[in-house]
Each structure stands twice: as C-alpha cells, then as structure tokens.
Amino acid sequence: AQKVTQAQTEISVVEKEDVTLDCVYETRDTTYYLFWYKQPPSGELVFLIRRNSFDEQNEISGRYSWNFQKSTSSFNFTITASQVVDSAVYFCALRTNTGFQKLVFGTGTRLLVSP
Amino acid sequence: GAVVSQHPSWVICKSGTSVKIECRSLDFQATTMFWYRQFPKQSLMLMATSNEGSKATYEQGVEKDKFLINHASLTLSTLTVTSAHPEDSSFYICSASRADLQEADTQYFGPGTRLTVL
Numbered sequence: 001a002q003k004v005t006q007a008q009t010e011i012s013v014v015e016k017e018d019v020t021l022d023c024v025y026e027t028r029d030t031t032y033y034l035f036w037y038k039q040p041p042s043g044e045l046v047f048l049i050r051r052n053s054f055d056e057q058n059e060i061s062g063r064y065s066w067n068f069q070k071s072t073s074s075f076n077f078t079i080t081a082s083q084v085v086d087s088a089v090y091f092c093a094l095r096t097n098t099g100f101q102k103l104v105f106g107t108g109t110r111l112l113v114s115p
Numbered sequence: 116g117a118v119v120s121q122h123p124s125w126v127i128c129k130s131g132t133s134v135k136i137e138c139r140s141l142d143f144q145a146t147t148m149f150w151y152r153q154f155p156k157q158s159l160m161l162m163a164t165s166n167e168g169s170k171a172t173y174e175q176g177v178e179k180d181k182f183l184i185n186h187a188s189l190t191l192s193t194l195t196v197t198s199a200h201p202e203d204s205s206f207y208i209c210s211a212s213r214a215d216l217q218e219a220d221t222q223y224f225g226p227g228t229r230l231t232v233l
Contacts (some may be wrong), residue, residue, distance in 0.1 A: 033220045043206060045159075045224035047117075052220075091158065095220055101147055101212060103222055105158045 002027045004094050006106035013082050014114055021077045021109045023092030029053075032096040034068065034075045035103065040088040051075065082113045118142050119211050121225035128199055129233055136194045136228045138209030145211035148192035149222060150184060153206045165192050189214065199232040206230075 003026040013019045025034065036048040049059065051068050059066045063080045079086055089110045093103040118141040128134050138148060147166050151159040163184050165171040171184035181203075183195040192211075196203050206229050210222040 035221070037224070042226070043208075043229075044226040045208065045210075047221060047223055050221050101164065101220070102161060103149075103159075107158045110156075 002029075002032075002094050002096055002104045004092050004104050004106035006090075006092055006109050008109045009107070010110040010112065012112045012114065015083060016081050017113075018078060018080050019082050019111065019113075021079075021090050021092075021111065023075045023077065023106060025073050025075065025092070025094045027094060027096050029096040029098055032094060035093040035095070036066065036075075036077050037091045037093065038088045039091065039108070045091070048077075079111075082111075084113050084115055087111060087113045116142055117211075117213065117221075117223040119209065119223050119225040121209055121228050123228060124226060125229040125231075127231045127233065130200055131198055133195055133197045134199055134230060136196075136207055136209075136230075138192045138194070138211070138225050140190045140211040140213075140223075143211075144189040144214040145192075146189070146214045147212045148186060149210045149212075150182070150192075150194050151208045151210065153208060153227075155206075159208065162194075196230065199230070201232045204230055204232045 005024045032053045034051045037045045039045050065078045067076045089108045091108045092106045120139045122137045150162045153159050162177045163171045163173045165184050165186040167186050167189050173179045186192040206227050208227040210224045212222050
C-alpha cells in the first residue's frame with residue numbers, strides 16, 4: 001500500500017524565517033515519483049516539483065529546496081527567507097507504477113507567514 | 116506551459132438539478148484526466164480517472180450514476196453531477212497528465228469549481 005504522511009498540520013512563521021515542511025512516504029515499489037504542490041487560498045494546485053525514485057539529488061529552485069532521502073523515505077521541502085505570498089497549503093504526493101497513475105496525497109501542511 | 120482550465124469556477128444550483136463541469140487542457144494533449152473532490156481543510160479525494168475514448172474508472176464508494184464523466188477528446192473532460200443534493204456541495208478539481216512521455220507522470224491541476232447546492 002502507498003501512503004504519504006505530512007505530520008505538520010499547520011506551521012506559523014514570521015517573514016524571512018526559513019521553514020521546512022516534512023513528508024514521509026511508504027511504498028513497496030522500487031520505481032515511484034514524488035511531488036509537491038502548493039494550494040494558495042484561491043484553490044488552484046500549483047505544481048512545484050517532481051522527483052523520481054532513482055534521482056536522489058537534492059534540488060534548489062530560488063528560495064525553494066527539496067531534500068530527498070530514500071534511507072528515511074522522506075522528501076522534505078524547505079522555503080528559505082519565507083514571504084507572505086508563501087502562505088498556502090502544501091501537499092506532498094506519491095505516484096507509483098503499480099498505482100495506475102493515481103496520486104496519493106498527504107493531508108497537507110498549512111503554512112502561515114506573517115509580516 | 117501546462118495549463119488546465121475549469122468552467123465554471125463556481126456554481127449555485129437548486130437541489131435536484133444537474134450540473135456540468137468542464138475541464139480542458141489548454142496547451143497540451145492529456146492522456147488521462149482525473150477528478151477530485153476536496154472538503155474544507157482536507158486533502159484531495161480522487162473520484163475517478165478517465166482516458167480519452169473509454170469509460171472512466173471510479174474509485175470505491177463513488178457513484179458512477181451520480182457523477183457522470185465523459186472524456187470526449189484529448190483536451191476535454193466533463194463531470195456531470197446528476198440530481199444534485201446539498202451533500203454534493205464541495206470543491207471539485209480536475210487534473211490532466213500530458214501525453215508526451217517525458218512528463219506523463221505529472222498531473223497539472225485546474226483552478227477548481229466550487230459547487231453549492233441549495
């Protein structure tokens with residue numbers, strides 16, 4: 001069975017603070033894909049990153065960085081120097097080859113960045 | 116880009132009426148489209164998966180006669196909520212995955228449709 005756990009329900013930070021959103025996944029498949037999506041108050045899910053199971057290199061995109069560790073089945077997301085516009089719900093998701101393209105979502109982490 | 120649109124963005128209807136929601140991939144062809152439902156402050160719940168030209172695959176517990184899905188082309192899928200009732204009020208979101216192999220595993224989401232049934 002596939003499962004994604006985002007243990008942090010809500011995080012509040014002050015602008016310019018760094019914040020890390022945790023994501024732990026479970027799967028028995030050796031080939032899988034991990035995703036992060038951002039859902040701002042408007043409701044639309046915005047694709048942030050895709051990572052396949054064979055690529056453990058960490059990635060940085062501007063203020064965003066992702067740490068993929070297969071040893072701990074984690075795919076954590078860090079926002080550096082957070083801004084008010086980062087306030088949103090962030091979802092981690094898993095797709096496996098045996099899952100018929102279905103995405104298994106975590107429960108999401110609500111990030112509140114105050115000025 | 117990979118843009119997915121939904122129409123309407125919100126709709127209010129009377130109990131017993133049917134409502135159709137359209138999902139379009141604007142700048143790519145979508146092999147597969149997905150329909151989700153999201154309740155306030157909750158995660159997305161997959162309702163069904165549809166491939167162009169074939170019947171949709173519904174998740175367990177989702178009534179196929181209640182939520183009719185038609186995937187007429189590689190850029191359009193529709194969800195019709197038949198005989199809507201207040202408990203069908205929710206945020207409905209579609210997504211599409213691209214036909215090209217490089218990104219076939221990435222789903223791009225539409226902006227969602229908020230349905231309110233009175």
